[in-house]
Amino acid sequence: MKARTQQYGNRSGLRRARSRSLRVFAAALSLITGVLAVAQDTAQPERPADQPSAPISLPAHRQADNVAIISIEGPIDRVTSFSFQRRLAIAEQNGADAFVIDLDTPGGEVGAVLEITDAIRNSTITNSVAWINPKAYSGGAIIAIACKEIVTARSVAMGDALPIGIGNLGQLIQMPEAERQKITAPLLAEVVTSARARGWDEFVVQGFVALGVELWWVRDTTTDETFAINEAEYRMLFAGDPPRNRPIVSSAPRLSDATPDAGDPDADPDAGPGADPGAGPAPTEGPERFRPAGPDVSGIEIDSVMIGRASQRRTVSEGDRGNIELIGYLSTGDGPLTLDAEQLALLNFSSNVDxxxxxxxxxxxxxxQQFFGAKNLRRIDPSWSEWLVTMATTLPVRGVLLVVFLLMLFLEMSHPGIGLPGAIALAALVGLLAPPALIGMASWWEIGAIAAGILLIFFEVFILPGFGIPGIAGLLLLFGGMLGTFVGGDGGLFPDSPAEQSNLLYGLLTMILSLVSAGVGMYYIAKHLGSVPLLGRLILDDETEREDRLLSQIPVGDTDLPPVGAVGTSITPLRPSGRASIDDRVVDVVSDLGYVDAGEPVRVVAADVYRVVVEHLVPKAGDTGPGEAGDSETA
Incomplete structure (x- = not known):
């Protein structure tokens, strides 16, 4: 019995030992598995929920070893265009196989946008991609569809390139229909050209820049091709009225109701909203002619604009009935199209789809880099000089430079020989002209007018004192040339548009404020030059100069003008202005030709309420004084 009990106890102990061993082994196995899992998670960073779990398929035409990224951020202006073209040239010179335009912009100037799109299409690098990151409104959308492909970030918006009017105070204004059509015509030609070159839907891109583009999205069941159709095509393919509820794309709010209507005398009587909707837009001849997306677009006069590429858009006919199925109502046409990431993918714009x-x-x-399968990817950022040009072309900076230029020019003319004010005036003038010249806001005639104006003013002051035709012409040329630098060198793309008129008005206001400020500064400098710490040190000071200034403190006589022919002596150097003693009175005078030293005889040749002009008398041998005019001759 005892042996059996002992044998049972030994078996029970063995079972417990085995059970403990199994538990220890299981725990060790779990620990090893957990460590491996943690190591794997550490080696591979956690992927965001929306990051693709599988790489995008890489077509052969997209693959590029060397990729350059060129960013466009903020409003697009002439500096942006200049910077983009410079950086694109760098990418071309360094052997880039593709370039990406990183877009985050609200749009900008039409002329600058068109320059950028021309540079994209004419580049030797044909592999171009627009990265909507995160927004490309207005001109940004036009730039995007000029590229070969488009990719998007997480939450994006692209579109709304409808031309808008900007008032003199920067506010949005209702644009007259004739003015809108004038600006819309080249934009339509631009986006349709890009659509034909890149394969975008020709009707959808018209909805970015024009009103009245009402579309339906359909699929060809035999080829699985998707495309947009207008109302006329819908009625050709389907029975009944087209559905108009729950559009796929929500149009951006329109700024006005300026589109043609049935009562508009300027509307096309055969292609307006009041016409038969089933008739469709008037046909155009030739594969390269513009094909309007709807009746309202037909009213825009671009018949003379040749797109330059044959249309690749599918032409539907009644024979396609039964092969075309409706996906949905695409857009109402009440406003310009604005698309998000999903809509860009649906309408075949995005390439970053599985x-x-x-x-x-x-x-x-x-x-x-994964999208291109690239070995090298580099960003080409704007240079510091481009940032400086951007700052130098803003209105406040230009106004300050104009004030500095006028003050230093006055100081140099009123105290010749100083040198430093003239150098500062020259630097300010370069700052006023060089940045606008670099970005096309200043052309040769404006720079020439400014240079001619300065020369005429110098001629008036130093050669022929007085205020005559040279002085007036010099001022007109100077400020006319300055005003011209506030608009494009060619007067702007549309000189009579509200935007260009606003630029002109702001330039005029800036110049007026600068002139008033400079006038106040000139008056202060004339009265207190010696007491201004900084300006006082600009004047060369020696013993003779100090004596001249002491003499100049003699009170000026009464307001009676000295008679013409009166002779006196200069108290201070005339450079060309100064003071002279004439008929026992101290008079403010100006030399008619050249400089006159102190203590020299002078004679009055002209006198009015504004100035007394004197000439230098060179004494002959035996003269006893300045009063003996008959024994002296003019210099």
């Missing part, structure tokens, strides 16, 4: 059509956001430069 085989199911899901959007794979491009969030970082590393995602771009």
């Amino acid at each position: 085989q199911t059509g899901a959007v794979l956001p491009v969030l970082t430069d590393a995602d771009l």
Whole structure:
């Protein structure tokens, strides 16, 4: 019995030992598995929820070893265009196989946008990609569709390139329909040219820049091709009225109701909203002619604009009935189209989609490198000089430079020989002209007018004192040339547009304020030059100069003008202005020709309420004084 009990106890102990061993082994296995999992998570960073789990398929035409990224941030202006073209040239010179335009812009000047799109299409680098990161409104959308492909970040917006009017105070204003059409015509030609070159839907891109683009999105069941159709095409393919509820794309708010209507005498009587909607837009001849997306677009006069590329858009006919299915109502046409990431993918704009059509956001430069399969990816940033040009072309900075130029020019003319004020005036003038010249805001005639104006003013002051034709002409040329630098060198793309008129008005106001400020400064300098610490040190000071200034403190006589022919003596140097003693009175005078030293005889040749002009008398041998005019001759 005892042996059996002992044997049972031994078996029970063995079972417990085995059970403990199994538990220890299981715990060790779990620990090892957990460590491996942690190591794997550490080696591979956590992927965001919206990051693609599989790489985007890489077509052969997209693959690029060397990729350059050129960013466009903020409003687009002439500096932006200059900077973009410079950086694109750097990418071309350094052997880039592709370039990416990183877009985050609200849009900007039409002329600058068109310059950028021309540079994209004419570049030797044909592999171009627009990265909407995160917004490309107005001109940014036009730049994006000029590229070969488009990729998007997480939350994006692209579109709303409808021309708008800007008032004199920067506010949005209702643009007259004739003015809108004048600006819209080249934009339509631009976006349609890009659509035909890049394969975008020709009707959809018109909705970015024009009103009245009402569309439906359909699919060809035989080829799985998707495209947009207008109302006329819808009625050709489907029975009944087209649906107009829950559009796929919400149009941006329109600024006015200026589109043609049935009562508008300027509207096309055969292609307006009041016409038969089933008739469609008037046909155009030739594959390169513009094909309007709707009746309202037909009213825009661009018949003379040749797109330059044959239309690739599919032409539907009644024979396609039964093969075309409706996906949905695309847009109402009440406002310009604005698309988000999903809508860009649906309408075949985005290239960062998987085989199911899901959007794979491009969030970082590393995602771009994967998108191209690139070995090298580099950013080409704007230079400090371009930032400086941007600052130098702002109205406040230009106004300050104009004030400095006028004050230093006055100081140099009133105290010749100082040198430093003239150098500062020259530097301010370069600051006024060089930045606008670099970005096309100043042309040769404006620079020539400013130079001629300065020369005429010098001629008036130093050669022929008085205020005559040279002085007036010099002032007109100087300030006319300055005013011209506030608008484009060619007067702007549309000189009579509200935007260019606003530029002209702001330039005029800036110049007026600068003139008033400079006038106040000139008066203060004339009265207190010696007591101003900084300006007082600019004047060369020696013993003779100090004596001259002591003599100049003699009170000026009464307001009676000295008679013409009166002879006196200069008290201070006339450079060309100074003081002279004439008929026992101290008079403010100006030399008619050249400089006159102190103590020299002078004679009055002209006198009015504004100035007394004197000439230098060179004494002959035996003269006893300045009063003996008959024994002296003029210099």
